[in-house]
Amino acid sequence: MHDLLAALLLGIIEGLTEFLPISSTGHLLIAQHWLGARSDFFNIVIQAGAILAVTLAFRRRLWELATGLGEPANRDYVAKIGVAFLVTALVGLPVRLAGWELPETVTPIAWALVVGGVWMLVAEHYAEKRGDVATVTWKVAVLVGLAQVVAGIFPGTSRSAAAIFVAMLAGTSRRASAAEFVFLVGIPTMFAASGYAFLELLSDDALGGEDWTAVAVAFVAAAATGFAVVRWLMGYIKAHRFTGFAIYRIVLGLLLLALMPTGS
Template identity: 75%
Template sequence: MTDPLAALLLGILEGLTEFLPISSTGHLLIAQRWLGARSDFFNIVIQAGAILAITLVFRERITALATGLGEARNRDYAMKLAVAFLVTALVGLPVRLLGWELPETVTPIAWALIIGGAWMIVAERVAERRSPDGAEVTWTIAVLVGLAQVVAGIFPGTSRSAAAIFIAMLAGLTRRTAAAEFVFLVGIPTMFAASAYTFLELAMDGGLGGETWADVGIAFAAATITGFMVVKWLLGYIEHHRFTGFAIYRILLGAALLLWIPIGE
């Protein structure tokens, strides 16, 4: 397989999996076993494509919040977004510096997919027993979403979006679209900060070379376009459907990985 085609497929895969509750890290790690391992710089670039995609999807919402801070409702929502991000940053940075993270190998990711899938099914059923129209983001929810993002960073395969969306639903934000919107909006500064931090680390260590710029550009464009379409579709889908299909997919994928991949990898 040619490098441009492999880059295209990896970019599409990033766009498909970054915002679906199925773990982009797990899918990219598995895909790179067959498409060839890529540098941390390449992975940052395709994540930047995903950040651009989510920003474009919510551009009107972001603009409304930025220009409407004079209104109490917008100001309150923006402050809760800021709190969720700050919790992630203030807790996540020490965790990263201390190296508290499972290795990105297939076996722990497979178990994270299975356990996360089962947890999604249970969590959604528990959340539905509460008010099905819960759409108010509380300060508690904002803090818990921030912490959920940290947990997802420690356990590759968990899925940042899944961890944050379901903890928000369990905490009372039971309307799926409201939970997803809050999590995705928090994800913009979170992903941007994480990518910028990794970029600076690579720049200081001299690790920014070695990639073909044409391949990087192809992957970035693919991740942006695919991510945009996926988020638009997902927001419409979860308005009338549960997350059960994604949970079952996670469980089946995790089980397949445990059967097909040698133990310890």
């Protein structure tokens, strides 16, 4: 029962933090210090739950784009999603092949939370000076792709935070428009990353010994929580700034540095 509860909590944490600009990887690494480390397969599965969540949350927008490719605006938007994904893949794959591993200590995550929180406050301040711009440019698409790579290298950065605020600074200053583009880019990005990681495990014959009930519980928890979070966030940011998330990151990071100065 304890293991199922831990799996449930980890699934909820993934669903809560994957799309909020507070870093899912950082929170999962921190949580696993207390709830116990999980296999790479477990982490892939709960991320798959988050992918399902965002796909369902944007199902109408995805259908609109898929069935409206005859319209230049839709073709242009889909092409920009493709460019952002390709930039992430072309830059991120060599990093993966080079053997980059996430740190096992909390200290770098704590610093990334603090620095990322400050960056969010500064970035949103300057982005708002650009006015209310909803257009996604090619420059935004390229920079969103690069931001996703940076977030993957530095746990605690947050893929959504890095990409959304880069998009806002690069020209898409309307929060909801920047977030929607980033989330839609995240669908193929997360599918590809999870699929690649799964194939690695499969080739290494590292898929045995799983508690399938715990895996299923975590998957459902991540999907259900992630869906609710995406729907809530897209409504929230239409009328609110990201300030609360930035403050949360800074406070959490400072608490971790104070309570766990050695990082473990």
